[in-house]
Amino acid sequence: MTPFTSLTAIAAPLEIAKIDTGMISPGRFQRIRRRPGHADYADVFLHDLRFDEHDRPRPDFVLNDPAYRGAQILVTGPDFGCGSSRETAAYAVLDYGLRALIGPGFGDIFAGNCMQNGILPVVLPIETVQELWRQLKSAPGSTMTVDLREQTVTAPDRAAHSFEIDPTRRERLLSGLDDVGVTLQHLPQIEAFEREYQRRKPWLPRLS
Amino acid sequence: MTLPRTMLEKIWSEHVIVASAHPDLPAQGGKEQRGEDLLAVDLNLLHEGGTFLAFDQLRIEGRKVRSPERNLAITDHYLPSLPRAAGPGSIANPAIRNVVEWLDQHTREFGLPHIGMNDARQGITHVIGPELGLTQPGMLITCCDSHTATQGAMGALAMPIGQSNQERHVLATQTIWQKKPKTMRITIDGALPPHVTAKDVILAIISRIGIGGAIGHAIEYAGSTIRAMSIEARLTICNMSIEAGGRIGMVAPDETTFEYLQGRPYAPRGADWDLAVRHWRTLASDAEAVFDRELSIDASTLAPMVSWGTSPEDSSPITQCVPDPSSAADLERRRRIERALEYMALTPGTPLSSIAVDRVFIGSCTNARIEDLRAAAAVVRGRRSVVPAMVVPGSTGVKGQAEAEGLHRVFEQAGFEWRESSCSMCGGSNGDMLERGQRSASTTNRNFEGRQGPGARTHIMSPAMAAAAAITGRLTDVRTL
Numbered sequence: 092m093t094p095f096t097s098l099t100a101i102a103a104p105l106e107i108a109k110i111d112t113g114m115i116s117p118g119r120f121q122r123i124r125r126r127p128g129h130a131d132y133a134d135v136f137l138h139d140l141r142f143d144e145h146d147r148p149r150p151d152f153v154l155n156d157p158a159y160r161g162a163q164i165l166v167t168g169p170d171f172g173c174g175s176s177r178e179t180a181a182y183a184v185l186d187y188g189l190r191a192l193i194g195p196g197f198g199d200i201f202a203g204n205c206m207q208n209g210i211l212p213v214v215l216p217i218e219t220v221q222e223l224w225r226q227l228k229s230a231p232g233s234t235m236t237v238d239l240r241e242q243t244v245t246a247p248d249r250a251a252h253s254f255e256i257d258p259t260r261r262e263r264l265l266s267g268l269d270d271v272g273v274t275l276q277h278l279p280q281i282e283a284f285e286r287e288y289q290r291r292k293p294w295l296p297r298l299s
Numbered sequence: 300m301t302l303p304r305t306m307l308e309k310i311w312s313e314h315v316i317v318a319s320a321h322p323d324l325p326a327q328g329g330k331e332q333r334g335e336d337l338l339a340v341d342l343n344l345l346h347e348g349g350t351f352l353a354f355d356q357l358r359i360e361g362r363k364v365r366s367p368e369r370n371l372a373i374t375d376h377y378l379p380s381l382p383r384a385a386g387p388g389s390i391a392n393p394a395i396r397n398v399v400e401w402l403d404q405h406t407r408e409f410g411l412p413h414i415g416m417n418d419a420r421q422g423i424t425h426v427i428g429p430e431l432g433l434t435q436p437g438m439l440i441t442c443c444d445s446h447t448a449t450q451g452a453m454g455a456l457a458m459p460i461g462q463s464n465q466e467r468h469v470l471a472t473q474t475i476w477q478k479k480p481k482t483m484r485i486t487i488d489g490a491l492p493p494h495v496t497a498k499d500v501i502l503a504i505i506s507r508i509g510i511g512g513a514i515g516h517a518i519e520y521a522g523s524t525i526r527a528m529s530i531e532a533r534l535t536i537c538n539m540s541i542e543a544g545g546r547i548g549m550v551a552p553d554e555t556t557f558e559y560l561q562g563r564p565y566a567p568r569g570a571d572w573d574l575a576v577r578h579w580r581t582l583a584s585d586a587e588a589v590f591d592r593e594l595s596i597d598a599s600t601l602a603p604m605v606s607w608g609t610s611p612e613d614s615s616p617i618t619q620c621v622p623d624p625s626s627a628a629d630l631e632r633r634r635r636i637e638r639a640l641e642y643m644a645l646t647p648g649t650p651l652s653s654i655a656v657d658r659v660f661i662g663s664c665t666n667a668r669i670e671d672l673r674a675a676a677a678v679v680r681g682r683r684s685v686v687p688a689m690v691v692p693g694s695t696g697v698k699g700q701a702e703a704e705g706l707h708r709v710f711e712q713a714g715f716e717w718r719e720s721s722c723s724m725c726g727g728s729n730g731d732m733l734e735r736g737q738r739s740a741s742t743t744n745r746n747f748e749g750r751q752g753p754g755a756r757t758h759i760m761s762p763a764m765a766a767a768a769a770i771t772g773r774l775t776d777v778r779t780l
Contacts, residue, residue, distance in 0.1 A: 092360075121349075122351075122394065122397070122398070124351060124355055124401075125352065125355040125356070125359060126355070126358075126359075127358060127359045176461070178352065178461075178463045178464050179352070179463075204464065207464060269360075270464070270468055270476075271360070271362065271467070271468055271471045271472060274337065274468065274471075274472045274474055274476070275471075275472060277316065277317055277337060280316055280317060281316055281337075281339070281472070281473075281474060284316045284339060285339065288339060292437075292575075292578070293571060293574070294435075294567035294571035294572070294574060294575040295341055295435070295438070296342065296432070296433050296435070296565040297368040297369070298367075298368050298369070298370070298371050298412035298433075298565075299368060299412060
C-alpha cells in the first residue's frame with residue numbers, strides 16, 4: 092500500500108451523520124472486479140447520494156460542486172462508515188481519490204479497512220469538525236494539510252489541530268505496511284516453525 | 300506437571316508461531332495484533348463466493364499464494380443443481396456464471412488446487428473436507444464461510460475467515476492472527492428418543508441459549524450422546540455452532556473419528572497413520588480441564604424440533620404451538636417475536652403441526668450427507684410428496700453413494716426431484732429460491748428473513764421431519780406418520 096506521511100489537498104465538507112458502509116458502497120455493486128491501475132470502485136463511492144436514478148449527477152450534492160473536483164480529503168459527519176463490514180467501502184473511498192477522512196468518529200471495522208488501504212481516518216472533536224465545515228463552505232475548493240508525522244490537521248485558516256492515533260497504526264501507515272507486510276516481517280519465524288512442524292506431523296495432507 | 304488443558308488450548312498452542320505479548324487485550328477485528336497470536340494454517344478451504352476480491356487484491360499488491368499445497372478451492376455456492384456437464388458456459392445467468400468462472404481463472408492464475416463444477420469430488424466445502432479425509436483431528440483449518448465450524452466435528456480447529464481481506468492474508472502468508480476465544484462445553488448425556496436427531500439437539504441448544512448465546516466462545520460438544528453419534532451427526536451439530544453464536548465448534552476425536560477417516564483419499568497411510576493416531580489420541584480435553592462456561596442437556600427430554608420464526612433460536616418441539624409474543628420475557632424479545640410472526644404469517648397459538656408448507660428442500664452443509672438422505676428416504680419410502688420437493692446431495696460422492704443404495708429411486712418415486720450437489724436453496728446463490736411468500740420445510744441452518752429468497756418463509760428441521768412435511772403438506776411430527 093502507499094505510505095501516508097503528509098498530504099496537502101482540496102478538502103470537501105460532508106455534513107451528513109451516520110453514512111454507513113451500505114451508502115458508501117451500495118449492495119448492488121459488490122461484484123465489481125478490481126484491476127491494477129484502475130479505479131474500478133470510483134463511481135460506487137456514495138453512488139446514490141451522488142447520482143439520481145438515471146445515473147445523472149445530482150447538482151445539489153456537495154461532491155458534485157466543481158470546486159471540490161480532485162478533493163483528497165473529506166470532512167465527514169459522525170459515524171462515517173458504520174454498519175456492515177464490507178471491504179468494498181474502503182475500495183470505494185480509495186478509488187474515488189480520497190486519502191484522508193476527518194470526522195468526529197468512524198465505524199470501527201471500516202476505519203481498520205481504510206488503514207489497510209493507506210487511507211488515514213482522523214478523529215477530531217465535533218466542534219473542530221464543524222469549524223472546518225464552516226471554513227470549507229465559505230471558500231469552496233480550499234486546501235488543508237493532514238500531517239501524520241506531526242499528527243496535525245491544518246485548517247484553511249492555517250490553524251493547526253492535533254489528533255491522536257494508535258502508535259502501531261501510525262507506524263504502519265507511515266511505512267506503508269499492510270497486515271500481510273507486518274506478518275511477513277515474521278517470515279523467518281514462520282519458516283522455522285514450519286520446518287519443525289512438518290518434522291513432527293509428516294502425515295498432514297498436501298494438495299496438488 | 301502441566302495444567303489440565305482443553306482440546307482448544309492443546310490444538311491452539313500447537314499452531315502458535317508468534318505469541319501475543321498482550322493476550323488479555325481485546326482483539327481488533329483481526330486487523331490489529333494486540334491480543335492476537337500468529338497461527339499456522341494447516342489447510343485453507345475457499346469457495347467462489349466473494350473471494351474474487353481477495354484475488355484481485357493479491358494481484359493489485361503483486362503478491363503470490365505462499366503455500367498452494369495447503370489450500371483447496373471448491374466451487375459450491377453458485378453451482379446449478381440441475382445437470383451441468385456442459386460446464387460454466389451453460390449457466391444462463393451471467394452474474395452467477397461470472398462468479399463460477401472467476402474462481403476457475405483465479406485458481407489457474409495463482410496455481411491453487413481446485414475442485415471445480417465437473418470434478419467427481421465436487422461437493423459443499425464442509426461436506427467434502429471430511430469426506431476426502433482432508434479434515435483431520437488437530438488441524439487448524441480456515442474457510443471463508445460462517446459454517447466452517449462444521450469441520451470441528453473431526454476434532455479439528457476450524458474457523459471462519461472473511462472472504463476478501465482476511466482470505467488474502469491467509470493466501471499470502473498461510474497464517475492468521477487470532478485472539479484465543481473463551482471455551483464453552485455443552486455436555487449432552489443420555490439416549491436420544493426415537494426420531495430425535497443431531498439437528499434436533501442443536502436446534503434445542505440454540506433455542507435455549509439464543510443466537511448470541513456462545514459469542515466469543517469456542518464450543519466443545521461432549522457427553523455420552525455425542526460419543527454415541529456418527530461423524531455425520533457430529534458434523535450437523537458443529538455446523539450450527541455459528542447459529543448459537545460460536546465461530547468454533549468441536550468434538551474430541553475418538554475411535555468413531557479414526558474409523559471414519561481410515562482409507563479416505565487424504566488420510567494418512569502406513570506408518571504415518573499410526574503416528575497420526577497416536578497424536579490424535581492426545582487431543583481430547585483433559586478430565587480436569589476447566590471451561591469458561593458449561594451447559595448440560597438431557598438428551599432423553601428432547602423432541603423433534605421445527606423453527607417458527609426468523610432466527611434459528613425461534614425453534615420449538617413440533618408438539619407445541621406458535622408462541623404468544625405477550626408471554627415473552629422482555630419487551631425487546633416480544634417485539635422481535637411479533638415481527639417474526641408477521642413475516643412468517645403465523646398466528647399465536649396455532650399448533651406447529653398444522654402449518655401448511657409449499658415446498659420441501661433437503662440439502663445443505665447441515666443435512667445433506669448420506670445418513671441424512673437415508674433418514675429422509677426411510678420416511679418417504681412407499682409414500683408420495685403432496686408438495687414440490689427436492690433433494691440436493693451434499694456432494695457428488697454422496698449422490699453416487701445414495702444412487703448405489705437406490706435412494707434416488709425412493710425419492711423419485713415419491714415425487715421428489717433428485718438434483719446435483721450444490722449449496723442450492725440454502726441461501727439461493729445459484730438461483731434456487733422460493734418465491735415471495737412461499738413457505739418451506741428445509742433441512743438448512745438459517746431461517747432469516749429472505750434467506751431462501753426475497754419474502755421467503757423458512758422452517759428449519761431435520762431431514763426426517765422435512766420428509767414427513769413433504770408427505771402431509773404441513774409441518775408434521777415424524778413420529779405420528
